[in-house]
Amino acid sequence: MAGRDGKKQAGSAKAGRRLLVGMGASAGVFLAAGAMATGSTVTAAPAKADIDALIDPIIQPILTSLTDSIGAFDPTAALDLTSWTDSFLASLNSIDLAVPAASEPAAAVAAASPAADPSLTGTYDIPITVQEDTEPTVQAAIGSGPDQTLLVDTGSSGLVIPWQDLGSNDFTALENLYNLGSPANYGFSGYSGGVDYLYLTYNDATVDYGDGALTTTNTPIDVEILSWPTSFSAPANFQDFLTDNDSTGILGIGDSSTDPGPTESPFQADGYDGVTVNIPNVPTSLDEPDGDLIVDPSNPGTAIATLTGAPTPSTALTETVKDGGTTVGSGSVYDDFDSGGVYGTIPASIDSSTVAPGDTITVYDGSTPLYSYVVGTDTPDGTSQAPEVGSGIGTAQDNPIDSGIEAFLGHEVYIDYANDTLGYDS
Numbered sequence: 001m002a003g004r005d006g007k008k009q010a011g012s013a014k015a016g017r018r019l020l021v022g023m024g025a026s027a028g029v030f031l032a033a034g035a036m037a038t039g040s041t042v043t044a045a046p047a048k049a050d051i052d053a054l055i056d057p058i059i060q061p062i063l064t065s066l067t068d069s070i071g072a073f074d075p076t077a078a079l080d081l082t083s084w085t086d087s088f089l090a091s092l093n094s095i096d097l098a099v100p101a102a103s104e105p106a107a108a109v110a111a112a113s114p115a116a117d118p119s120l121t122g123t124y125d126i127p128i129t130v131q132e133d134t135e136p137t138v139q140a141a142i143g144s145g146p147d148q149t150l151l152v153d154t155g156s157s158g159l160v161i162p163w164q165d166l167g168s169n170d171f172t173a174l175e176n177l178y179n180l181g182s183p184a185n186y187g188f189s190g191y192s193g194g195v196d197y198l199y200l201t202y203n204d205a206t207v208d209y210g211d212g213a214l215t216t217t218n219t220p221i222d223v224e225i226l227s228w229p230t231s232f233s234a235p236a237n238f239q240d241f242l243t244d245n246d247s248t249g250i251l252g253i254g255d256s257s258t259d260p261g262p263t264e265s266p267f268q269a270d271g272y273d274g275v276t277v278n279i280p281n282v283p284t285s286l287d288e289p290d291g292d293l294i295v296d297p298s299n300p301g302t303a304i305a306t307l308t309g310a311p312t313p314s315t316a317l318t319e320t321v322k323d324g325g326t327t328v329g330s331g332s333v334y335d336d337f338d339s340g341g342v343y344g345t346i347p348a349s350i351d352s353s354t355v356a357p358g359d360t361i362t363v364y365d366g367s368t369p370l371y372s373y374v375v376g377t378d379t380p381d382g383t384s385q386a387p388e389v390g391s392g393i394g395t396a397q398d399n400p401i402d403s404g405i406e407a408f409l410g411h412e413v414y415i416d417y418a419n420d421t422l423g424y425d426s
Contacts, residue, residue, distance in 0.1 A: 123300065124214035126293040128152060128279060131246040133385075134342045134405040136279060138251060138293055141208045142166060142221065145176050148248045152293060154277060154311045154415060155338030155402070156191075156252035158263035159207065160199065160222045162238050165248045177223065180205055189222070191250075194234025195241040197227035207266055214295055216270040220263040245340070253277075253293075255310045255417055265417070273297040273418040277339055279408050294412075301412040301425030305365040310415045310422035311337045312400050318364040319394075319401070321351045328359070333394035335363060337403045337413060337422060344404025346387040347394040355386050363407070370424050373406045 128136045136152040142159075145166045150159070166180075167173035183200035190196035199222040208215045227238035235241040242248055253265040253275050267275050276294040278301075294300055307313035312334060321329040329350040338344070346355060355361070355375050362372040375386045387404060394401040407413065414423035 124209075124295040126209045126213045126295070128277070128291045128293055130279060130290040130405075135246050136277065136290070136293075136339055136405070136408070137247055139210050140251070141210070142205055142249075143176050143179055144171055145173075147210065149246065150249045150251035151242075151245050151247040151340055152277060153250050153252045153338070153340035154254050154413070155336055155340050156250065157254045157256040157265050157268075158222050158252045159219070159249065159266050160189075160224060160252070161249035162224045162227075162242070164239065166223070180221075180223070183223075184220075190230065191241065193241050193244065194230045195227055195238050196230055197224045197238050199224050201263055216266050218270070219266045220269050221266070222263055250340075253415060255415055255420055267295050268417040274299065274414055274416045276300055276412050276414045277408050278412045280410060280412075297418075299412075299414040299416070299423040299425065301414065301423070303414070303423040304426045305368055305370060305424045307365065307422045307424065308420065309397070310417075310420060312397055313337075313422055314397055315365075317370070318366075319346065319350055320362050320364070321346070321355065322360045322362070323356070323358070331394070333363075334397045334400035335394075335403055335407075336400040337407050337424075339405060339408050339413075341402040341404040343385060344387040344402045344406060345390050345393055346401060348389050348391045349394075351389060354389060357386070361387065361406075363403070365424075371403070371407045371409075371411060373409075 126138050126140075128138055130136050137149050138152055139147045140150050141147050142161060143166065148161060148165060150161075163177050164173050166176040171179070180202040181204055182202075184203045185201040186199065187201075188196060188198055201220060201222050203218065203220045205219045205221045206215065206217050207219045207221070224238045227241075229236055235244055242250075251266070253267060256264045256268060263269070265275070272295050274296060276296065276299065277291075278294055279291040307315060309315075316332045317335050319331060319333045319335075320327055329352075331347060331350040333347060333350075346361065351359075357376050359375045360372060361375065363370050373385070387402075393399055412423075412425035414425065416423060
């Protein structure tokens, strides 16, 4: 999902996140504006409060700033946004939200959860299911909410989920949003499938990856609260975008030092030195359990190449296209190892025509072949197993090609947060 050029591929929205605007806001501003928490106790609020009394102070200054910015370019658009904002906030007035009493300790707001392992020496295996041949997913519950299907995306950093999906049988989505505490930041971001969004960052979430695999605490997450399409062909909103990716959220596990996002990978933020995407077999059927996400301080496999920079190495690789035994294209490329990138991209300079079924695409580190696959249409869901041909990509580290899922099938790929390297295993 890391391609940041608004690419869309094989009928599915890619999820590569790009940071549109980094808008800092101190926790103190939100504490005062949202009147949510002070010290160790929750501030006075009615036991049955109108949600707009809680959300309005947070959203209003953000939308006011956005309206002012748009108004400088298009006063009519700013007027439309103002009208929509007024209607949106007015609609919140009819929603009642049960909130903790003023005397209840803030620690009691969130559900009790085990503390993170302080030694960080264990190995945690989180099952991966590859959906529709190209979409590795894991299950995780955020706070007291239900399990979510999170797309494992090495091409972005940060866990992103819409606020509507925070609900559970015991709490509404808005109650669980409130239980996350006060937002520490906000901003605008987007994914290359054509959806941009406004998010709030919370720094103290608990994320449970199920069955005792791993629970992280004090985890930063981004909660999408407003989204919009960036083109007529794009999904209508963030929820539709996620549906296209067979998920309810994005688990961005790329190293934030080379692929910055609004927040870090939950594992990097929790102090773990690295994580491995392990998909040992090419999927042979839809929704097949295919491997594990391994959280470990060291690479559990044997690297055939250790590349500086993760997920986009700083050293150029070589990509070739062969028709049978004949090389029809070859060139030097920078490659974003992006597990959420569908079937990836290839420069037009390497293959100026559409890549044909039967062609073999191989990526090398020097003379060492890293991954190779044959272009075809024999996938279980009938999609075209071919990268998207594009112009001007691959020539620089900040505009790389996208590896897509093929780089991860049959290989362990270790993202080393501590050393900012990518270990590509045999």
